[in-house]
Amino acid sequence: MKVVELSHGGGGAETQQLIQQLFYRHFANDVLLKSEDAAVLSLQGQTAFTTDSFTVSPLFFSGGNIGNLAIAGTLNDLSMMGAKPLYLSCAFIIEEGLPFDTLEKVVQSMADELQNSDAKIVCGDTKVVPRGAVDKLFINTSGIGEISTGQIVKPSAHNLQMGDAVIVSGDIGRHGAVVMAERESINLHGDFKSDCQVLWPAVKALLDAGLELHALRDATRGGLAALLNEWANSSEVCIEIEEEKIPVSESVRGLCELLGFEAYDFANEGTFAIALPCSQVEQALQVLSQFDFTQKAAVIGKVTDFQAGLVVLQTPWGSQRVLELPKGELLPRIC
Amino acid sequence: MKVVELSHGGGGAETQQLIQQLFYRHFANDVLLKSEDAAVLSLQGQTAFTTDSFTVSPLFFSGGNIGNLAIAGTLNDLSMMGAKPLYLSCAFIIEEGLPFDTLEKVVQSMADELQNSDAKIVCGDTKVVPRGAVDKLFINTSGIGEISTGQIVKPSAHNLQMGDAVIVSGDIGRHGAVVMAERESINLHGDFKSDCQVLWPAVKALLDAGLELHALRDATRGGLAALLNEWANSSEVCIEIEEEKIPVSESVRGLCELLGFEAYDFANEGTFAIALPCSQVEQALQVLSQFDFTQKAAVIGKVTDFQAGLVVLQTPWGSQRVLELPKGELLPRIC
Numbered sequence: 001m002k003v004v005e006l007s008h009g010g011g012g013a014e015t016q017q018l019i020q021q022l023f024y025r026h027f028a029n030d031v032l033l034k035s036e037d038a039a040v041l042s043l044q045g046q047t048a049f050t051t052d053s054f055t056v057s058p059l060f061f062s063g064g065n066i067g068n069l070a071i072a073g074t075l076n077d078l079s080m081m082g083a084k085p086l087y088l089s090c091a092f093i094i095e096e097g098l099p100f101d102t103l104e105k106v107v108q109s110m111a112d113e114l115q116n117s118d119a120k121i122v123c124g125d126t127k128v129v130p131r132g133a134v135d136k137l138f139i140n141t142s143g144i145g146e147i148s149t150g151q152i153v154k155p156s157a158h159n160l161q162m163g164d165a166v167i168v169s170g171d172i173g174r175h176g177a178v179v180m181a182e183r184e185s186i187n188l189h190g191d192f193k194s195d196c197q198v199l200w201p202a203v204k205a206l207l208d209a210g211l212e213l214h215a216l217r218d219a220t221r222g223g224l225a226a227l228l229n230e231w232a233n234s235s236e237v238c239i240e241i242e243e244e245k246i247p248v249s250e251s252v253r254g255l256c257e258l259l260g261f262e263a264y265d266f267a268n269e270g271t272f273a274i275a276l277p278c279s280q281v282e283q284a285l286q287v288l289s290q291f292d293f294t295q296k297a298a299v300i301g302k303v304t305d306f307q308a309g310l311v312v313l314q315t316p317w318g319s320q321r322v323l324e325l326p327k328g329e330l331l332p333r334i335c
Numbered sequence: 336m337k338v339v340e341l342s343h344g345g346g347g348a349e350t351q352q353l354i355q356q357l358f359y360r361h362f363a364n365d366v367l368l369k370s371e372d373a374a375v376l377s378l379q380g381q382t383a384f385t386t387d388s389f390t391v392s393p394l395f396f397s398g399g400n401i402g403n404l405a406i407a408g409t410l411n412d413l414s415m416m417g418a419k420p421l422y423l424s425c426a427f428i429i430e431e432g433l434p435f436d437t438l439e440k441v442v443q444s445m446a447d448e449l450q451n452s453d454a455k456i457v458c459g460d461t462k463v464v465p466r467g468a469v470d471k472l473f474i475n476t477s478g479i480g481e482i483s484t485g486q487i488v489k490p491s492a493h494n495l496q497m498g499d500a501v502i503v504s505g506d507i508g509r510h511g512a513v514v515m516a517e518r519e520s521i522n523l524h525g526d527f528k529s530d531c532q533v534l535w536p537a538v539k540a541l542l543d544a545g546l547e548l549h550a551l552r553d554a555t556r557g558g559l560a561a562l563l564n565e566w567a568n569s570s571e572v573c574i575e576i577e578e579e580k581i582p583v584s585e586s587v588r589g590l591c592e593l594l595g596f597e598a599y600d601f602a603n604e605g606t607f608a609i610a611l612p613c614s615q616v617e618q619a620l621q622v623l624s625q626f627d628f629t630q631k632a633a634v635i636g637k638v639t640d641f642q643a644g645l646v647v648l649q650t651p652w653g654s655q656r657v658l659e660l661p662k663g664e665l666l667p668r669i670c
Contacts, residue, residue: 011556051424089386221346
């Protein structure tokens, strides 16, 4: 079995071979850095810039792997700023002995996921570290996106307005639940997959529809609970959520009951929330209905002045409780 | 002893604490991303974009640590494109149990190193992985720089011209030698430090002097040998080097003799090479004489048509040999 060796990260002949035969082959495009220290880009206007390292374990899970996750995650961070994803860097840290086939599968799925946007990988880095210095494979992707000058509002966590409706784009907690189930060797029936997904097409459609997206955020680490708390805190508003309106799949609900978790705390990798004026809810839901991955979009609550900085859950039984920012260990290596 | 815990990477309350109390405090600036998914930048004209992950072991070495190395390395990659470094992302992957003091020392030295340029950290990411999943601390920095529209020539590995002189900015091999000596517990006398250094001030002075910098490259992994071979190969020229003109410190020379290495293969982190017209050599050396870290700059050879694609060393004894692209394991975790 062919494996990645330390020499592939040494900066000499074998590194060049790996770059040319694997990375250049899968990531080929007209801007890709070749034999230079940096890629040269032409950018206009306001630019969004973000970074994310991916350490997910296991590398492969139902619905994806570390490769397409690393693409979707960074494209989504750009999209959530209303920025069209344009350019990505990608940096691999590989454990000596990783099967070459595993690396190629990951790289292939990165290339495939890139097809869901116009973004290109334009520069990269490869490090190989001795056995035991890293667990198999970590990937960092950083991204650059273009913020359209025509946008009515720049979505921001600081920009929620009194009376805004809060929409969630799909059922929550799937990515976290899938990774946890794989690690605990729990078999869940049915079509139980990570929600890992490039969200730009849906965001673009919302922007093109001229909607006033006051805030936009994908519910990654810390889940919907962290997202809503950050919004309430940054904008100094109260967010009141009707618990029964939050879409949660049967599988995720079952896993949560089994293990004593709440779906709100589970990470998502292709599910986002929107805050926008109440009057635009119908139009937003109509736009989201056009995409497979936002079919289950639903209004889950609204922005009020009840208790600034708090997220309040209205339970189906008429009681209220505070949805707190998750604390403690949660699930390590989820993304 | 306070240590980093898994909860610091969970995306919840402890993560926010770490970010606010450590990263925001040391990296404060007016563009820094706060509570958003991406930083928003205003860029003009041509932009350079690069990424690098740092996995150096040990974390601290004579003359630096993984933190200032991660800043200098990425700023230098931008500088080598003739781009003024402007914005950096920084992504930490931390092993559970890393002393908080260690992390703070690293972060402090990143902030200090940033003072050597106008660049700012504008976005970041923090992952904490369980014990054993990573060795202490890895850092990725990605960078964005502005390529001046006034530049006469864009430096490129593909742009070496027949008759060009090749200059090296200082004595070679120090970073690699220092890391190797620390790992092998070899004590080297005198002022034996990594050359880790932000190079932008010297590059800016060379650009401001209107010099035609055909190629510019820092001699990182793979050392001067990899750099010259990539140039000879990319530009399809021969590079003839006079071996005795290459500056090598006594300490590095001694270590190489002791362990059977060549200084050409050792990584540098603040030493670069320039190819430019012979007629501009005096002026270039005069510019470089203004900076402490380029005091030992020297002309080491020239571009010829002797054997396209080859680097040829002229030895002090009148013989010639081919300086090959380094092969094999070299030194893992050097940067």
